[in-house]
Every structure is written in structure tokens, then in C-alpha cells.
Amino acid sequence: MKVTISHIKADIGSLPGHSTVFKPVVDEVEGYVKEHGSSLLKSYYISHVGDDIQITMIHTRGTDDEEVHRLAWEAFKAGTVVAKKYGLYGAGQDLLKDSFSGNVKGMGPGVAEMEINARPSEPFIVFMMDKTEPGAFNLPIFRMFGDPFNTPGLVIDPNMHEGFIFEIWDIIEGKKIKLATPENTYDILGLIGSKSRYVIKRVYTKKTHEKLPDENVAVISTDKLSLIAGEYVGKDDPAGVVRIQSGLPAAGEVLEAFAHPYLVSGWMRGSFNGPLMPVGMKDAKMTRFDGPPRVVALGFVYKDGALSGPVDMFDDPAFDGARRTAVEIADYLRRMGPFEPHRLPEDDMEYTSLPRVLERHKSKFEPIEDTPKGKKVKVATTDVD
Numbered sequence: 001m002k003v004t005i006s007h008i009k010a011d012i013g014s015l016p017g018h019s020t021v022f023k024p025v026v027d028e029v030e031g032y033v034k035e036h037g038s039s040l041l042k043s044y045y046i047s048h049v050g051d052d053i054q055i056t057m058i059h060t061r062g063t064d065d066e067e068v069h070r071l072a073w074e075a076f077k078a079g080t081v082v083a084k085k086y087g088l089y090g091a092g093q094d095l096l097k098d099s100f101s102g103n104v105k106g107m108g109p110g111v112a113e114m115e116i117n118a119r120p121s122e123p124f125i126v127f128m129m130d131k132t133e134p135g136a137f138n139l140p141i142f143r144m145f146g147d148p149f150n151t152p153g154l155v156i157d158p159n160m161h162e163g164f165i166f167e168i169w170d171i172i173e174g175k176k177i178k179l180a181t182p183e184n185t186y187d188i189l190g191l192i193g194s195k196s197r198y199v200i201k202r203v204y205t206k207k208t209h210e211k212l213p214d215e216n217v218a219v220i221s222t223d224k225l226s227l228i229a230g231e232y233v234g235k236d237d238p239a240g241v242v243r244i245q246s247g248l249p250a251a252g253e254v255l256e257a258f259a260h261p262y263l264v265s266g267w268m269r270g271s272f273n274g275p276l277m278p279v280g281m282k283d284a285k286m287t288r289f290d291g292p293p294r295v296v297a298l299g300f301v302y303k304d305g306a307l308s309g310p311v312d313m314f315d316d317p318a319f320d321g322a323r324r325t326a327v328e329i330a331d332y333l334r335r336m337g338p339f340e341p342h343r344l345p346e347d348d349m350e351y352t353s354l355p356r357v358l359e360r361h362k363s364k365f366e367p368i369e370d371t372p373k374g375k376k377v378k379v380a381t382t383d384v385d
């Protein structure tokens with residue numbers, strides 16, 4: 001039986017700054033989905049991380065379905081009315097267009113969706129991040145599906161041993177490529193290490209890919225708000241859906257990818273590198289320096305139209321160590337103030353509000369005589385005999 005998992009999220013207002021959602025707004029979004037979604041959806045779940053409201057929907061209408069996307073859009077619109085009533089900060093922030101036109105893609109909300117042939121037991125985990133960007137998923141998704149030091153199933157389980165296919169998007173030039181592990185491992189890493197440009201969009205199993213080319217096992221939202229709006233309008237806090245078990249990484253293998261709080265771009269004003277802290281829902285609010293960036297994992301099982309769960313997977317003392325390390329890294333980095341590498345490199349700052357500040361000094365720069373002008377050069381590669 002084919003089903004679609006559609007996860008659509010947006011920041012439509014928060015309090016007191018960009019810390020967390022406001023219950024009456026979440027209730028309004030939930031109420032809208034409940035009232036208007038009954039004929040469209042088999043099941044749904046509303047959650048939130050930081051200032052983003054997250055709608056997980058199960059239906060049989062396929063990806064990019066106009067009515068499902070409209071439902072999410074209108075639910076966010078309804079929530080925005082409540083956010084405005086209470087004067088919440090950034091009310092309606094991610095709804096970048098005035099009216100819905102067929103699909104929420106390119107309109108502000110983030111979307112991660114996949115149409116699957118549901119297995120007899122269909123367990124999956126929804127990961128939701130705040131104060132970071134889609135490329136923050138590159139490292140953990142690679143570790144889950146490509147790194148045997150994270151996922152022993154790649155070595156031990158004959159159903160995983162062949163490896164996986166990664167679909168990688170160049171979100172600056174709008175191009176994509178599929179590369180497979182283990183044979184293209186180094187090339188994949190060569191691309192996805194540049195996480196502000198190359199982002200993993202989907203993962204496929206090799207076994208099913210030829211016969212069922214659309215059947216994916218992981219999908220990430222890759223929407224870049226700044227590229228859509230043409231200016232900085234908050235970060236592009238991403239979400240992802242990862243199917244697990246039975247020939248795929250186990251629940252514990254996908255969670256393990258977050259046990260080391262690696263650095264991601266985002267945090268304060270979308271302009272700083274900071275550690276990604278795995279937290280349970282009770283800690284999914286952004287405080288210190290508007291962060292640190294956080295990730296929540298909700299585990300579900302789908303069967304015959306119904307969703308069981310969720311289980312709040314990072315709400316577990318086993319991740320206390322990761323949280324402690326994240327706080328230590330935050331302490332260390334914060335001492336650098338506005339300096340790189342705590343602050344993002346110059347190229348990434350183009351997508352923030354800094355250019356507007358520096359613009360006023362542009363005409364005051366004077367040439368320095370007799371100084372070679374620096375320009376980026378390509379390093380020649382030497383052929384090895």
C-alpha cells in the first residue's frame with residue numbers, strides 16, 4: 001500500500017523573541033488541521049521545536065499534493081491570525097507570499113515528504129532542527145547511511161552491506177546528482193562537506209532503486225528562505241524523515257549520529273557556528289545566544305492509516321553527555337564574539353543582514369598602491385606517475 005509522509009513546518013510567530021512557540025497558536029494550527037484535514041489525511045501529528053511549528057501528515061495523495069499543501073498553508077495562516085492578536089514576534093514570518101499557489105515550496109514553509117510502499121511494520125523518525133540550515137543534516141545522514149563506525153549494520157547486516165544512494169542538491173545553482181556508497185564515499189564527502197551549498201536531499205536503497213526509483217528511505221527539507229526572499233528572513237530551520245529497521249539503519253544507529261554535537265551554521269541571527277544539541281521536547285526552546293541550535297527526534301510507527309507514537313527519542317539521560325559537550329563547546333565559542341570561525345565566513349554572511357551594515361562604508365575604501373591585488377587562485381594539481 002502506497003502512503004505519503006508529508007512533513008511541513010514554519011515559524012509563524014514566537015515568544016519572547018525567537019525562543020519558542022505559543023500554545024494558543026499551536027492549538028489554532030492543530031484545530032485547523034483537525035477540522036479541515038479529515039477528508040484528506042489518514043493521520044497527523046503537530047509538534048514544535050524552538051519557534052517552528054511542525055505538521056507531520058500521513059495520506060495517500062502523493063508528494064506535492066495541492067490540497068495537502070494548501071491545508072498546511074491555511075493552518076499556518078490561521079495560526080498567524082492568533083500570533084498577531086497576541087503581538088507575537090515575527091508573526092507570519094515564514095509565509096513569504098500573500099496567497100497560496102498550488103504548492104508551499106518556494107513560499108516559505110519547509111517541506112520534507114516521501115511517497116513509500118509501507119512495509120508491514122513501518123517505523124520512522126522525524127528529526128526537527130531549529131536555528132540552523134538544511135546542510136546541518138549532511139553529517140548525521142551520511143553517518144547513518146554511509147559510515148560503518150556509526151552504523152555497524154553496514155558491515156554486519158547483509159541487507160545493508162551493498163550500501164545506499166545519496167541524492168545531493170546544489171542549492172545555489174539548482175542542480176542535483178546521485179552518488180552511491182561505498183564506491184563514491186570520498187566524492188560524496190567532497191561535496192557535502194560544503195554544507196551551505198551541497199545538501200543531501202534523499203537517500204535510496206540500491207536494492208529497490210532500479211525497480212522503484214522514487215522509493216526513498218530518508219528525505220530532508222532543503223528550502224533556503226534567503227534564496228526565496230532575496231534577503232535574510234531567519235534561518236532555514238530544516239526537518240527530515242528517516243525510515244528505520246529491516247535493511248535500514250536501526251533506531252539506535254540513526255540516533256547515534258547525533259551523539260557527538262558537531263558544529264552547524266545558524267544560531268544567533270543565522271550568522272554563527274555552534275554545536276547541535278540533541279534534546280527532548282521539554283528542552284526544545286532556544287535560550288542562550290538564541291540557541292544553541294537544537295534537534296528533536298520523534299519516533300513513529302505507521303500501520304493501516306494510523307500513526308502510533310511519538311516517542312521523544314532524545315529525552316533520555318543517554319544523551320546527557322552530548323548535551324554537556326554542546327554546552328562546553330558553546331562556552332568556548334562564545335568567547336570569540338564576532339570573530340570567525342565562531343562567526344560564519346564572509347561568503348555565508350552575504351545571506352545575512354551584514355551587507356546592509358557594510359554598504360555605507362563601501363565608497364570610502366581607497367586603493368593601496370604597489371600592493372598585489374589578492375584574487376582567488378586555483379591550485380594546480382600535479383600528475384603522479
Ligand SMILES: O=P(O)(O)OC[C@H]1O[C@](O)(COP(=O)(O)O)[C@@H](O)[C@@H]1O
Pocket residue numbers: 011017018050051130131233234235236237267268269270290
Ligand atoms: O532582527 P530581528 O527581527 O530581531 O531578528 C533576529 C532574529 O533572527 C533569528 O536569527 C531568527 O531565528 P529563526 O531562523 O529560528 O527564525 C534569531 O536568532 C534572531 O533573534
Ligand SMILES: [Mg+2]
Pocket residue numbers: 011050051052130131237
Ligand atoms: Mg526557527
